[in-house]
Amino acid sequence: MRYLGILILSLFVAISAQGGSEKVVVALKPDKNPEKMLSERGELATFLGKAMGVPVEVIVPLSAAVIIEGLANGTIDAGYLSATDLTNARRANAATLLLAGEINGKTSYESYWVTLKGKPYASIEELKGRPVAFASRTSTSGFLIPMRDLQKRGLLPTGAEPGVFFGKGNVQFGTGYVSAVERVFSGDAEAAAVSDYVMNQDKHLSDGQREKLRVMQSQGPVPTHVIAASVALSDERRAALKAALLSLNEPGHTTLRDEIFTSKLIETDEAAHLAPIEEALKAVGVGAP
Numbered sequence: 001m002r003y004l005g006i007l008i009l010s011l012f013v014a015i016s017a018q019g020g021s022e023k024v025v026v027a028l029k030p031d032k033n034p035e036k037m038l039s040e041r042g043e044l045a046t047f048l049g050k051a052m053g054v055p056v057e058v059i060v061p062l063s064a065a066v067i068i069e070g071l072a073n074g075t076i077d078a079g080y081l082s083a084t085d086l087t088n089a090r091r092a093n094a095a096t097l098l099l100a101g102e103i104n105g106k107t108s109y110e111s112y113w114v115t116l117k118g119k120p121y122a123s124i125e126e127l128k129g130r131p132v133a134f135a136s137r138t139s140t141s142g143f144l145i146p147m148r149d150l151q152k153r154g155l156l157p158t159g160a161e162p163g164v165f166f167g168k169g170n171v172q173f174g175t176g177y178v179s180a181v182e183r184v185f186s187g188d189a190e191a192a193a194v195s196d197y198v199m200n201q202d203k204h205l206s207d208g209q210r211e212k213l214r215v216m217q218s219q220g221p222v223p224t225h226v227i228a229a230s231v232a233l234s235d236e237r238r239a240a241l242k243a244a245l246l247s248l249n250e251p252g253h254t255t256l257r258d259e260i261f262t263s264k265l266i267e268t269d270e271a272a273h274l275a276p277i278e279e280a281l282k283a284v285g286v287g288a289p
Helices: 002-019 034-052 064-073 083-091 140-152 177-186 207-211 235-249 254-261 270-283
Strands: 024-028 056-059 078-081 095-102 108-116 132-134 171-173 191-195 213-223 226-230 264-266
Touching: 024 034, 024 064, 024 235, 034 056, 034 235, 034 254, 064 078, 064 083, 064 095, 064 226, 078 083, 083 095, 083 140, 083 226, 083 270, 095 235, 095 270, 108 140, 108 177, 132 140, 132 177, 140 191, 140 213, 140 270, 171 177, 177 191, 207 213, 213 270, 226 235, 235 254, 235 264, 254 264
Parallel strands: 024 056, 024 078, 132 171, 132 191
Antiparallel strands: 078 226, 095 226, 095 264, 108 191, 108 213
């Protein structure tokens, strides 16, 4: 009887796991005000939990690297990441594309070089040997896509550091879009590489700050952010999570959707969506493993 009891308990645990009674963990990349994200993640957890019929926990790890590690070991079921982060997760065999953002009917946006109004520059070619600021070394629109553009224009050899074109000591890296733009305001940089929504939305800069700037050049496309699903997530859970997230597009839920994911969520082809990132990584000398 003792062994029968153990066998029954083991079967119960296995069936419970297969039935999906354990919680689903969704991670958000920390790119907004922490206090605001705390409120938003609680609302999202409640919404997804009701839609899926299982407990959902929404967390905000310290970095995308932590999310990718969690996707790889199965402690995180899904994560909201940049397309570059997903490319890195795919290379680590950690995750695949679940959904992508759609902005104005497209799954891409633009990268901008911005400079102060009154500056004479008309294109990136005119900044040879001059100081510039990139958003960060890991930024898609603030580094990778501009680097791909420099390589496509023949201004940089594949894999070369940006200083080869801009000059030794003339390349600065911020900790995000705002820090890069601040270097333009201070005169430390003649132009900064940022996302188009830095200029087109009020998310990062004030109206007064944007009034001082102009778009010198655009390049792209930049694939929109994505929701990545862990390779360890079961097909049933993956389908349920996708359906729950897509229901955020329905009337009455779009405010929560836009607060967290900024745009409509849609299904799209993974390889096509990430193709510009693969090209950009090769441009900076980071090819397929």
